[in-house]
Amino acid sequence: QQSELNSFLWTIKRDPPSYFFGTIHVPYMRVWDFIPENSKKAFQQSHIVYFELDLTDPYTISALTSCQLLPQGENLQDVLPRDIYHRLKRHLEYVKLMMPSWMTPDQRGRGLYADYLFNAIAGNWERKRPVWVMLMVNSLTEVDIKSRGVPVLDLYLAQEAERLRKQTGAVEKVEEQCHPLNGLNFSQV
DSSP states (O other): GGSOOOOOOEEOOSSSOOOEEOOOOBBHHHHHHSSSSHHEEEEEEHHHHEESSSSTTTHHHHHHHOOOOHHHOOOOHHHHHHHHHHHHHHHHHHHHHEEEESOHHHHTTTTTTTHHHHHHHTTGGGBBBBEEEEHHTTTSHHHHTTTTTTTTTHHHHHHHHHHTEEEEEESOOOOHHHHHTTTTTTTTT
């Protein structure tokens, strides 16, 4: 029952009330039916919505892309042990080969092509820092590929907020997410 689900919604008692809702970075369709009505109602009634990052801002996306890169002149091959680098390269070749069979008819109907999708996700992988390559590889599964083109929950809510003309903002800057991840050493990654 919707009313019995844990809502991940906290209420800050003030007038008007404020709400804090925990999201997850997965395609919204995977979780939307499990978000209780009280959370959806709080979102609908809100006038101002803040997100972790502003995923509708081109600067945010550009900065996220830039922060993933190794310093100028370095390549992944230079920083990974040779055997891991070759295993990674073979795995990405396998994913690229399998991707056409992983795509849905709906994705093809919307003009998505496997090569385009692979390049959108894994393009420039040899210039990325190991931690970002690890996150990328974790998202290169059949289930994740089938849901490409569906916004993650945060982005879906941000797009809805814009559509409903709500004031939006972000509580973090890209650098606040990038620097801690980029600060991990190789053994931690």
